[in-house]
Amino acid sequence: LSLHAVILAGGSGTRFWPLSRVKRPKQFLALSGTGSLISETLARIAPVSPPGSAWVVCGKDHAALVQSELPSLLKSRLVVEPAARNTAPAIGLAAIYALKADPDATLAVLPSDHVILKSEEFRRSIARAAEAAQDGTLITLGIKPIRAETGYGYLHRGAARGADLFAVQAFVEKPDAKTAEKYLADPSYAWNAGIFVFRADAILAAIERNLPALHEGLKKIAASLGTSDEQAALQEIFPRLPSISIDYGVMEPEGKAGRIALVPGDFGWSDVGSFAALPEVRALDERGNLLEGDALAVDCDNSILLGQKTRLLAAVGLKDLIVVDAGDTILVLPRGRAQDVRAVVEALKAAGRTDQL
Amino acid sequence: LSLHAVILAGGSGTRFWPLSRVKRPKQFLALSGTGSLISETLARIAPVSPPGSAWVVCGKDHAALVQSELPSLLKSRLVVEPAARNTAPAIGLAAIYALKADPDATLAVLPSDHVILKSEEFRRSIARAAEAAQDGTLITLGIKPIRAETGYGYLHRGAARGADLFAVQAFVEKPDAKTAEKYLADPSYAWNAGIFVFRADAILAAIERNLPALHEGLKKIAASLGTSDEQAALQEIFPRLPSISIDYGVMEPEGKAGRIALVPGDFGWSDVGSFAALPEVRALDERGNLLEGDALAVDCDNSILLGQKTRLLAAVGLKDLIVVDAGDTILVLPRGRAQDVRAVVEALKAAGRTDQL
Numbered sequence: 073l074s075l076h077a078v079i080l081a082g083g084s085g086t087r088f089w090p091l092s093r094v095k096r097p098k099q100f101l102a103l104s105g106t107g108s109l110i111s112e113t114l115a116r117i118a119p120v121s122p123p124g125s126a127w128v129v130c131g132k133d134h135a136a137l138v139q140s141e142l143p144s145l146l147k148s149r150l151v152v153e154p155a156a157r158n159t160a161p162a163i164g165l166a167a168i169y170a171l172k173a174d175p176d177a178t179l180a181v182l183p184s185d186h187v188i189l190k191s192e193e194f195r196r197s198i199a200r201a202a203e204a205a206q207d208g209t210l211i212t213l214g215i216k217p218i219r220a221e222t223g224y225g226y227l228h229r230g231a232a233r234g235a236d237l238f239a240v241q242a243f244v245e246k247p248d249a250k251t252a253e254k255y256l257a258d259p260s261y262a263w264n265a266g267i268f269v270f271r272a273d274a275i276l277a278a279i280e281r282n283l284p285a286l287h288e289g290l291k292k293i294a295a296s297l298g299t300s301d302e303q304a305a306l307q308e309i310f311p312r313l314p315s316i317s318i319d320y321g322v323m324e325p326e327g328k329a330g331r332i333a334l335v336p337g338d339f340g341w342s343d344v345g346s347f348a349a350l351p352e353v354r355a356l357d358e359r360g361n362l363l364e365g366d367a368l369a370v371d372c373d374n375s376i377l378l379g380q381k382t383r384l385l386a387a388v389g390l391k392d393l394i395v396v397d398a399g400d401t402i403l404v405l406p407r408g409r410a411q412d413v414r415a416v417v418e419a420l421k422a423a424g425r426t427d428q429l
Numbered sequence: 430l431s432l433h434a435v436i437l438a439g440g441s442g443t444r445f446w447p448l449s450r451v452k453r454p455k456q457f458l459a460l461s462g463t464g465s466l467i468s469e470t471l472a473r474i475a476p477v478s479p480p481g482s483a484w485v486v487c488g489k490d491h492a493a494l495v496q497s498e499l500p501s502l503l504k505s506r507l508v509v510e511p512a513a514r515n516t517a518p519a520i521g522l523a524a525i526y527a528l529k530a531d532p533d534a535t536l537a538v539l540p541s542d543h544v545i546l547k548s549e550e551f552r553r554s555i556a557r558a559a560e561a562a563q564d565g566t567l568i569t570l571g572i573k574p575i576r577a578e579t580g581y582g583y584l585h586r587g588a589a590r591g592a593d594l595f596a597v598q599a600f601v602e603k604p605d606a607k608t609a610e611k612y613l614a615d616p617s618y619a620w621n622a623g624i625f626v627f628r629a630d631a632i633l634a635a636i637e638r639n640l641p642a643l644h645e646g647l648k649k650i651a652a653s654l655g656t657s658d659e660q661a662a663l664q665e666i667f668p669r670l671p672s673i674s675i676d677y678g679v680m681e682p683e684g685k686a687g688r689i690a691l692v693p694g695d696f697g698w699s700d701v702g703s704f705a706a707l708p709e710v711r712a713l714d715e716r717g718n719l720l721e722g723d724a725l726a727v728d729c730d731n732s733i734l735l736g737q738k739t740r741l742l743a744a745v746g747l748k749d750l751i752v753v754d755a756g757d758t759i760l761v762l763p764r765g766r767a768q769d770v771r772a773v774v775e776a777l778k779a780a781g782r783t784d785q786l
Contacts, residue, residue, distance in 0.1 A: 370772045384758040384785055386773045389766035401741040402754055409746035415727045416743045428741055
């Protein structure tokens with residue numbers, strides 16, 4: 073069993089602006105309070121998949137940042153997408169590279185911008201999934217829900233297929249609040265966290281079944297690998313590949329065909345979807361405040377004060393407020409408005425202030 | 430009639446921390462949005478009392494700052510207190526200096542940390558007061574209340590003594606809310622703003638009547654003026670003078686004796702007692718927000734965003750919040766907690782962080 077981590081680092085987004093910027097998206101931020109999310113992702117998988125076997129897929133604007141964040145990553149294993157084409161092409165590309173390097177490769181596909189609090193439990197789930205994937209089954213990790221979340225897709229598991237292994241009965245769209253409550257109470261529903269384990273040859277076969285145009289393109293790129301045409305083929309072919317997610321494009325149809333299995337996961341997972349989610353993954357003071365840097369909270373409750381080490385951020389009497397000092401920019405908003413960071417970003421775009429984005 | 434402005438700049442305080450600091454108190458801040466309050470105080474009186482005739486009384490820690498803020502102030506007219514002894518000694522000291530320079534001097538005593546929006550009306554009141562002061566009467570300006578303020582002392586005026594001139598029937602302590610409402614509705618009550626006009630000889634005579642120990646000390650300092658003993662006398666005597674305000678020590682007892690008169694004032698006065706008072710004296714956007722520097726407010730109401738010119742301060746969905754970026758320190762608190770700035774200052778003191786005070 074030869075496990076290769078495939079770390080997907082192509083994401084961009086504005087929900088952590090002004091900490092995150094176009095040039096430094098979320099996966100490069102130390103949102104868990106220690107290292108960057110991407111470096112923690114690599115460190116977390118290392119005991120079951122050494123750094124030398126890891127692949128990282130990212131956009132060309134972030135290649136240098138990935139290398140500086142992940143000094144142990146082999147340069148030959150940094151897969152730079154010429155254009156962002158969503159997760160199915162990204163994973164397909166990683167699969168052809170991995171297969172070329174190791175015909176027996178099993179891939180653990182890991183988002184680079186999530187937090188996982190219990191690394192040991194995480195690795196146990198991955199190891200179980202890798203084992204179960206050896207017969208060609210595509211494995212998805214199903215995270216045990218801890219709240220009635222309406223922002224995620226769910227997996228509905230079916231019959232047990234072995235120890236910690238279940239059939240996938242259905243991929244379920246984001247539910248309404250009432251349905252989410254039902255899912256929370258029912259152990260057969262799990263969160264889809266975008267963590268997958270499969271053999272490289274198995275996922276390529278699944279891509280061929282479901283996304284033949286993508287498979288065709290990947291095959292051409294694969295033929296060029298190691299030749300002088302490699303870069304030219306990548307630059308020409310990849311940007312024209314269909315832009316589609318692995319969930320919609322491959323996992324759901326394969327699930328309907330009964331070729332997906334689920335390994336349960338309960339390891340303190342969070343996708344840290346916005347500033348408001350940070351308290352899930354960070355130490356808080358006795359009044360529920362998250363304090364970072366030189367932050368001083370006087371009579372504050374449930375507030376998030378992300379200060380700099382070199383500048384005092386003082387607060388009095390705040391409730392449920394977020395204050396972020398990003399050095400060159402300060403952002404203040406209520407916790408309940410954390411999704412509206414985008415409104416500021418849009419206003420700055422409209423004002424042509426690209427330096428702030 | 431020879432009018433000398435006496436600008437009292439000895440104040441310190443923490444209500445505008447972190448904009449104000451021990452080394453740069455409120456009077457040196459541009460709280461009206463243009464120049465520093467002290468420079469505006471001097472500029473405002475200049476048409477009726479040229480800069481060359483103005484005196485400034487301040488503590489030794491702020492003498493250099495006064496000179497840089499008021500380049501037109503004659504160096505010989507900067508009166509530096511060796512120690513802070515409240516307003517009666519400060520005004521008495523200015524009076525002996527002024528009297529030495531001009532035996533006919535009439536003093537317009539002006540706090541250096543207030544905002545006055547209507548300069549012309551202000552000067553009209555001062556001119557009327559100066560005229561009425563020539564017979565030795567001590568004049569206090571009585572500000573027309575614009576709200577039921579419980580934080581100020583009030584003046585209760587009595588019979589008219591001429592055009593825009595009234596007897597003072599009583600000095601009234603800070604009222605409760607109900608009483609303040611009554612005062613607001615009754616034109617015979619006015620705010621005591623600490624703006625006084627009197628002849629230098631008259632205030633010294635009043636000090637002699639009410640604070641003989643202070644007068645004794647001032648007389649000794651006066652005898653040394655212009656001699657080589659001047660600085661030594663000041664350093665030795667002034668710090669031992671009784672620390673007492675001109676209101677309690679002189680004006681109130683003189684008022685009871687019928688020697689005070691009141692000139693009404695209605696000139697957009699504000700003592701800008703805290704951040705929460707800034708909207709009284711500043712332009713607001715259509716939703717009641719006060720924006721300074723590079724501040725961007727998205728869906729905010731009645732908030733005060735004091736940003737720097739060189740750093741973006743972005744806010745979303747705030748209501749009645751104050752955010753102050755002082756460069757090396759950021760402060761965030763609700764408008765209703767503006768007085769609690771001191772809680773932060775106390776916490777910093779307790780932590781020994783004198784660099785932040």
